[in-house]
Amino acid sequence: MTTFADLGLSPNLLKSLERLGFDTPTPIQKQAIPQVLAGHDLMGLAQTGTGKTAAFGLPLLNRILDIGHPPQPRTVRALIMAPTRELVAQIADHLTQFTKGTPVKVLKVIGGASLHKQAEALARGADVLVATPGRLIDLLERRALTLDATGYLVLDEADQMLDMGFIHLLRQIARYLPHKRQTLMFSATMPKLIDEIADAYLRNPVKVAANPPGKTADRIEQAVHFTNQGDKAKLLEDYLLKHPGEAALVFNRTKHGAEKLMKLLVSWGFSAGSIHGNKSQNHRERTLAAFRAGELDVLVATDVAARGIDIPLVRHVYNYDLPNVPDNYVHRIGRTARAGASGKAVAFCAPAEMDELKAIEKVTGQPLPVIGGAPYEGATARPSHAPRRPGQDKPQGPRKSRPQSARSQGDKPHGAKPQGAKPGQRSDGKPAGQRSSRPAQPKVAASGNRPPRRQPR
Incomplete structure (x- = not known):
């Protein structure tokens, strides 16, 4: 030896x-x-x-x-x-x-x-x-x-x-x-x-x-749950309630989405925090310290955290949104099963994310076991030129960058913000006054008092 x-x-x-x-x-x-x-x-x-x-x-x-x-x-x-x-x-x-x-x-x-x-x-x-x-x-x-x-x-x-x-x-x-x-x-x-x-x-x-590209840790139990995009928040709640008190890391594709999801979880009684490129460095460090100390049970993050969290107590990783870059899946789920421990990783796959799922399975060299829902026949991913939903950030895939833009972002991994919409047009490309078809999420409580934490059903 x-x-x-x-x-x-x-x-x-x-x-x-x-x-x-x-x-x-x-x-x-x-x-x-x-x-x-x-x-x-x-x-x-x-x-x-x-x-x-x-x-x-x-x-x-x-x-x-x-x-x-x-x-x-x-x-x-x-x-x-x-x-x-x-x-x-x-x-x-x-x-x-x-x-x-x-x-x-x-x-x-x-x-x-x-x-x-x-x-x-x-x-x-x-x-x-x-x-x-x-x-x-x-x-x-x-x-x-x-x-x-x-x-x-x-x-x-x-x-x-x-x-x-x-x-x-x-x-x-x-x-x-x-x-x-x-x-x-x-x-x-x-x-x-x-x-x-x-x-x-x-x-x-x-x-x-040490490992071939795309190989994931043997101690990580992986699975996929098929669900509609609008049902993901409630699905996440169900999983979190099944494992009360166990540290969970939730990955969202965008900064706006991560913050919105964190606030929603807090309004439902979970002890949750978030880290992403819009947070100050001091806030990110405080949130990570609280998560590491067990003061937070749920951390919602963008890929900014996929290679920077070394916390052995993380037992569950939930891919709330599948990553645009399939290699990032390996790094996301690698946040669990550290220091000899075991862990579980569940991917939430919506109809528009079937292409991302196929890319992930190609990189890992194995299909993900299905533990909920069923694959969507004929579903394809949204084309990259399709309008984004209101408030949705730019995807975090590979991009061209200029030195000045990288510096001005303060080392943030996210790309430049979307350009303004044309006159009479919303930022998502739809005519002004047209309502979005996105299913409504429960509103976050405006009061600063956090409701009592939910007990497992």
């Missing part, structure tokens, strides 16, 4: 791993750590929940500990980039735990936080900087830091960065980095543009893989 000591890590890191209860390395850690310690560039293919942070973080920290002196002002020895604020925070927290009791300094910079305070912290330099691409560009343009002394670069969740339109920012950041460096790139899927990023950043990389 391979141990962390067998991989060549320093005694200081081995003590931290023992204190944290890490005893046996995961497959991706067994493959990646020796290659990184040997100085090779690396391309890693691994799904969420496989231990990627330790796979790249431990060997980098090991090499930094060998330097023996603090970094120079405004310099960064190792740069780790991730697509979302939640994932940046998760990586930084893990690295801080690994380096407890050592002089290694770990900083994080994300959109939605004080740019001035982040610049002040970087003035003293950092051994490891974890950053979202947009905020990193902001700081580089302010000359709050320099990457001239950066010898290590990690691109985590590179495929998600492409989905979120950060490709132009990545090219821009590459110009600030020294040519002589060690680069590691991890991705859960392998779209064609990943090869372009690999060619630009990596030199003769070693390739390692």
Whole structure:
């Protein structure tokens, strides 16, 4: 049996791993750590929940500990980039735990936080900087830091960065980095543009893989429930009442839809919160902390959270809306069955989402067991050019993006807001005065007093 000591890590890191209860390395850690310690560039293919942070973080920290002196002002020895604020925070927290009791300094910079305070912290330099691409560009343009002394670069969740339109920012950041460096790139899927990023950043990389693309965790019990779009809220209520007190994560496709659903659940007596791109960073952090502490039983989220939540207590994942990008399904349900636990994932499929379901089953390589309703014969997905419902946000699929738009969104993964409607026309493309055919949802109580929580039937 391979141990962390067998991989060549320093005694200081081995003590931290023992204190944290890490005893046996995961497959991706067994493959990646020796290659990184040997100085090779690396391309890693691994799904969420496989231990990627330790796979790249431990060997980098090991090499930094060998330097023996603090970094120079405004310099960064190792740069780790991730697509979302939640994932940046998760990586930084893990690295801080690994380096407890050592002089290694770990900083994080994300959109939605004080740019001035982040610049002040970087003035003293950092051994490891974890950053979202947009905020990193902001700081580089302010000359709050320099990457001239950066010898290590990690691109985590590179495929998600492409989905979120950060490709132009990545090219821009590459110009600030020294040519002589060690680069590691991890991705859960392998779209064609990943090869372009690999060619630009990596030199003769070693390739390692822990799971084939699209493979989901064996401990996740998956299923699909067919239902009309207007019946999804009540269906979700039924599932939540079957498992009172068990942490549930609900994924909605849009920011507006996630917020509306959260308020509806609260009005029905559930302890619920939401995180999405329209929430401030402080609010997102507080909500995640409350969910992690068990103060909230239900968290409604968009795909901004699909790769940034590492909470072992999550037992249920509900795909209230099926994702536009089928690979995101794998990352969504990967929020359960963590740390050796088991979990359940149920997809709610409306008639207009049959094409999304077929795409998901193609990616995962298996049909989802049906636990409710029946497949819709001849149903097809709404064409991308069809008018959206009033207030519906733009889908979160792959899109082209400009550097300025990515920065202005504060590292939000959502695309630009829809353009205004033409005169005499509503935002959903219908003539003014025409009523929507969307089934009405129960109104959220206007009072601030939350009704008593419902008991299981």
